[in-house]
Amino acid sequence: MSHPATVADVARAAGVSRQTVSNVLNRPEVVRPSTRSRVQAAVQELGYRPHASARRLRTRQSSTLGVRLEPVHGISGAVLDRFLHALVDSADERGMRILLFTAEDVDDELAHIEHLVEGSDVDGFVLTSTFHGDPRPAWLGTRGVPFVMFGRPWGLPDVDAAPHPWVDVDGRAGLHDATTHLLALGHRRIGFLGWPSHSGQGDERRRGWQGAMPPDEPLDALDLTCEDDVAAARRTVTGALDGGARFDALVCASDTLALGARFALGASVPVVGYDDTPVAEALGISSVEQPLVEVASAAVELLMGSGRSVLPASTGHRLLAPRVVWRA
Amino acid sequence: MSHPATVADVARAAGVSRQTVSNVLNRPEVVRPSTRSRVQAAVQELGYRPHASARRLRTRQSSTLGVRLEPVHGISGAVLDRFLHALVDSADERGMRILLFTAEDVDDELAHIEHLVEGSDVDGFVLTSTFHGDPRPAWLGTRGVPFVMFGRPWGLPDVDAAPHPWVDVDGRAGLHDATTHLLALGHRRIGFLGWPSHSGQGDERRRGWQGAMPPDEPLDALDLTCEDDVAAARRTVTGALDGGARFDALVCASDTLALGARFALGASVPVVGYDDTPVAEALGISSVEQPLVEVASAAVELLMGSGRSVLPASTGHRLLAPRVVWRA
DNA sequence: TTGAAAGCGATACCAA
DNA sequence: TTGGTATCGCTTTCAA
Secondary structure, eight states, X not given: OOSOOOHHHHHHHHTSOXXXXXXXXXXXXXXXXXXXXXXXXXXXXXXXOOOHHHHHHHHTOOOEEEEEOOOOOGGGHHHHHHHHHHHHHHHHHTTOEEEEEOOSSHHHHHHHHXXXXXXXXXXXXXXXXXXXXXXXXHHHHHHTOOEEEXXXXXXXXXXXXXXXXXXXXXXXXXXHHHHHHHHHTTOOOEEEEEOSSOOXXXXXXXXXXXXXXXXXSOOGGGEEXXXXXXXXXXXXXXXXXXXXXXXXXEEESSHHHHHHHHHHHOTTSOEEEESOOHHHHHHTOEEEEOOHHHHHHHHXXXXXXXXXXXXXXXXOEEEEOOEEEOOO | OXXXXXXXXXXXXXXXXXXXXXXXXXXXXXXXXXXHHXXXXXXXXXXXXXXXXXXXXXXXXXXXXXXXXXXXXXXXXXXXXXXXXXXXHHHHHTTOEEEEEOOSSHHHHHHHHHHHHHXXXXXXEXXXXXXXXXXXHHHHHHTTOOEEEESOOTTOSOGXXXXXXXXXXXXXXXXXXXXXXXXXXXXXXXXXXXXXXOOHHHHHHHHHHHHHSOTTSOOGGGEEEOXXXXXXXXXXXXXXXXXXXXXXXXXXXXXXXXXXXXXHHOTTSOEEEESOOHHHXXXXXXXXXXXXXXXXXXXXXXXXXXXXXXXXXXXXEEEEOOEEEOOO
């Protein structure tokens, strides 16, 4: 074959006009069945595929979603990896593709986003890793660029009234479930190891633990805090033990912290991490698993509704429940 | 702004014709400097960006490279993640973008590849995770689709004469260096823990260790084999110790194996892993680090030469040396 | 050096 | 239901 087939080739082969071919492809119901099957046969025989760029030029849709590939951050890098995988699949089901870009920081990210929008390279974005004071929603909102966020808009007084769509995982429920389960197993002194800075995520996870603990249990001595680092976590837990603390079990804000705690406590004290990373699996540490496949499909649905093109404006949201993966 | 600026808008603003604008953008040297700067000012003011799809339709180039996002595979998932990141950056420098796709298996991957090629969605592919009997090179080669491989074409009698370009990391050299260093530190009984199946990679890494060990040292008792699994690795090393084996140090074919070995040997016996994953870093295990940034830029260079479009045919290759990251 | 005109491949609009 | 025609934004070829 010298040349990929075009609509004109198909039309000639089927003895119809170009437009009829286009109709068979995009609105099959308006074409008479006999004509339709004749065209489809020609498509089949010539191995015709629409030229993506030509279609995009005409429809003014790139059928592409932009996603920032974030710098790899330690053990939890696998989470965004799995999310990305799920997102590619969900997008593919709607005929959408994922275009990657990288950025040094948020400003750089906005610069990239602007570039992609102005070049009509993407129809919208899936934003991850949101944080308090995140400038991206306002930036995109002002310019009318469709996007969906993986993560609640933390700084807002009422997240339910956010002016943009978001999906998130209910970390509070995850920690609550984990703690409740451990209580049912007979453990009483269940500690929590979380982060110091007031990140929305970290606070939610801590609240999940707090809410599950019996009201008569004094929590102060059980509430540990340190940075997201294995060695630091180990030191923190060891220090607490040296200071007289005692734990029947420990729930943590991340697998990184859980790993450090595991080293400090040994395998006899149950430890629960967060994110169910490959490390937790490898070491047999229980962990809260985020439903990333559901997150991805919810993100696409929020962005596209039930159609095959992104909605100009959408403001729905979905808060999904994680599940705890228990390991010996 | 009601409408993104087009070449016509810029031309009108600058008082020139459309193709002069096009020339300024694509071949600045043929335009008189005064005209050029006037056009550039107009571009700046209108915030003009070429419409990606329109350009692609005209040039018949998608300026896009396809990459399969592989299923997450345990601890080492971070490696492809880092490679992808580096690839996006390298591609971006040449004005290329990365389009992701997923696939269940190789057949599915070829189906996706075919689809992308027929839709003129990509100019070429970056293939990863090659293996003995990999059907992809022949498939792509036959159809004249440009691609570069991350990984040597293992089955070939002479990899240097491969009919397609590839980049790889010299795992043998990595293990050789690690072993040599340990010998210099005074360790004698340095064991190797590798994989059973005859994968090209695994065999190379074993040879690196073998080649570095002193000729008078009997290697059989030091050569361990097990599947790429933490628990299995732990059992294997423990079993060897129970059987009377003794190790001054252990080099491994992967961080997964190194992690298991670490548990079996304790922190007093140096263990070296492969891939320098976040886990190795978190646990303070030394590891052989692949130069993924260099791999990515070499891949792009092999595919595109020094230009800004993919070469129709290229057959070069690059074998890059890894380095060992030593940790306490 | 600059301008006019012709497509690239597909779809939307309108008339038949 | 089907076919002709204009157009999406850009680059390339050919004249001026």
